[in-house]
Amino acid sequence: MKINLRNFPAEGRDFEGEDPVDILDVSDPEYRFESPVHYRLHAQVLGHALVVTGRVWTRLGVTCVRCLKDCEQAVEVRDFVVHREIAPTEDFADLTENLREDTLLALPQNPLCSKDCRGLCPVCGQNLNERTCSCANQAASADSQRVGDGSTGTPWSALDRIRITRK
Numbered sequence: 579m580k581i582n583l584r585n586f587p588a589e590g591r592d593f594e595g596e597d598p599v600d601i602l603d604v605s606d607p608e609y610r611f612e613s614p615v616h617y618r619l620h621a622q623v624l625g626h627a628l629v630v631t632g633r634v635w636t637r638l639g640v641t642c643v644r645c646l647k648d649c650e651q652a653v654e655v656r657d658f659v660v661h662r663e664i665a666p667t668e669d670f671a672d673l674t675e676n677l678r679e680d681t682l683l684a685l686p687q688n689p690l691c692s693k694d695c696r697g698l699c700p701v702c703g704q705n706l707n708e709r710t711c712s713c714a715n716q717a718a719s720a721d722s723q724r725v726g727d728g729s730t731g732t733p734w735s736a737l738d739r740i741r742i743t744r745k
């Protein structure tokens with residue numbers, strides 16, 4: 579994204595458009611970009627400085643870290659800001675690197691399909707968002723059987739033993 583600095587109006591100028599997703603130069607297969615990088619910006623030249631503010635956004639295909647399902651997420655830089663010194667001889671200001679850096683910083687680190695994703699059952703692998711399985715119940719009853727036999731179970735079974743001794 580380049581801004582033409584020639585004859586720049588005193589009241590500033592609005593820019594709306596998109597850059598191809600290639601500008602992000604992401605090789606990580608964990609992130610699959612599904613739309614270009616959109617921007618809606620306002621630029622102003624104040625003395626020897628170019629000040630650009632606005633919003634940058636794109637869409638991203640990710641894999642949920644809990645349930646491993648592919649899902650789509652919006653990536654948004656709400657307060658995109660560039661403040662840059664410009665020389666009187668400069669004709670263009672190239673903001674591509676700023677768009678790239680800020681968008682990459684906004685990428686989700688541990689993407690989730692939804693913030694209350696229930697993940698996969700560690701025993702049978704069932705996606706617990708789709709239906710529940712009986713593994714959790716079975717583990718609980720196995721625990722209660724161990725009570726009193728002296729084996730070390732979960733911290734909870736240890737607690738159960740204490741309660742039994744007090745009876």
Ligand SMILES: [Zn+2]
Binds near residue numbers: 645646690692697
């Ligand atoms: Zn999920």
Ligand SMILES: [Zn+2]
Binds near residue numbers: 701702711712713
């Ligand atoms: Zn299960």
